[in-house]
Amino acid sequence: EVQLVESGGGLVQPGGSLRLSCAASGFTFSISDMHWVRQPTGKGLEWVSGIGTVGDTHYADSVRGRFSISRDDAKKSLYLHIGSLRAEDTGVYYCAREHNDLSYFDYWGQGTVVTVSS
Amino acid sequence: NFMLTQPLSVSDSPGKTVTITCTRSSGSIGSTYVQWYQQRPGSSPTTVIYDNNIRPSGVPDRFSGSIDISSNSASLTVSGLKTEDEADYFCQSYDSTSYVFGTGTRVTVL
Numbered sequence: 001e002v003q004l005v006e007s008g009g010g011l012v013q014p015g016g017s018l019r020l021s022c023a024a025s026g027f028t029f030s031i032s033d034m035h036w037v038r039q040p041t042g043k044g045l046e047w048v049s050g051i052g053t054v055g056d057t058h059y060a061d062s063v064r065g066r067f068s069i070s071r072d073d074a075k076k077s078l079y080l081h082i083g084s085l086r087a088e089d090t091g092v093y094y095c096a097r098e099h100n101d102l103s104y105f106d107y108w109g110q111g112t113v114v115t116v117s118s
Numbered sequence: 119n120f121m122l123t124q125p126l127s128v129s130d131s132p133g134k135t136v137t138i139t140c141t142r143s144s145g146s147i148g149s150t151y152v153q154w155y156q157q158r159p160g161s162s163p164t165t166v167i168y169d170n171n172i173r174p175s176g177v178p179d180r181f182s183g184s185i186d187i188s189s190n191s192a193s194l195t196v197s198g199l200k201t202e203d204e205a206d207y208f209c210q211s212y213d214s215t216s217y218v219f220g221t222g223t224r225v226t227v228l
Contacts, residue, residue, distance in 0.1 A: 047217040108162040
């Protein structure tokens with residue numbers, strides 16, 4: 001069974017940083033492109049960042065230069081370092097797997113909550 | 119980058135049919151595939167349609183997807199509406215370096 005379990009969220013002050021983690025199991029992590037998608041409370045989904053199997057990275061314009069995605073295939077883990085945080089970065093951060101052959105997110109984690117507030 | 123615009127909400131009675139549209143702001147809707155995700159309250163999104171019109175296994179055939187090149191939009195149709203279909207629905211597509219979600223539509227079963 002495919003499982004994605006996020007952790008690392010919490011309350012952080014504006015300008016601060018956090019590292020989010022996503023532990024994967026039930027599939028071959030090393031051959032999967034992985035992504036982070038976020039959702040402000042009561043609002044829609046926003047793609048944040050993705051990383052390919054060879055370490056190629058992509059970012060939404062809203063987070064480029066502040067967030068950094070990485071992966072550790074040996075640990076079957078995905079990470080997102082989020083920095084220079086602003087109030088508008090508040091929300092649920094989901095880890096999602098991209099289907100191996102198709103460009104859609106076929107599995108999602110339960111999410112971890114990030115709150116940016118003083 | 120392009121945007122995907124959806125109606126804020128649609129509603130109808132059990133057994134009826136609702137259709138949600140997703141209009142692409144620039145570039146052709148047919149240039150990349152469109153996906154649809156269902157998100158029930160308090161849950162993570164799940165896929166109901168991928169590649170414009172394909173249902174993952176386990177998704178009822180009451181859900182169908184299509185695209186219309188002339189209006190540059192995609193549509194998700196839910197027929198035989200059930201109370202369990204009450205949720206938020208998001209379309210999604212992509213370009214060479216980013217992924218775009220639609221604004222989201224709340225489906226209410228009256």
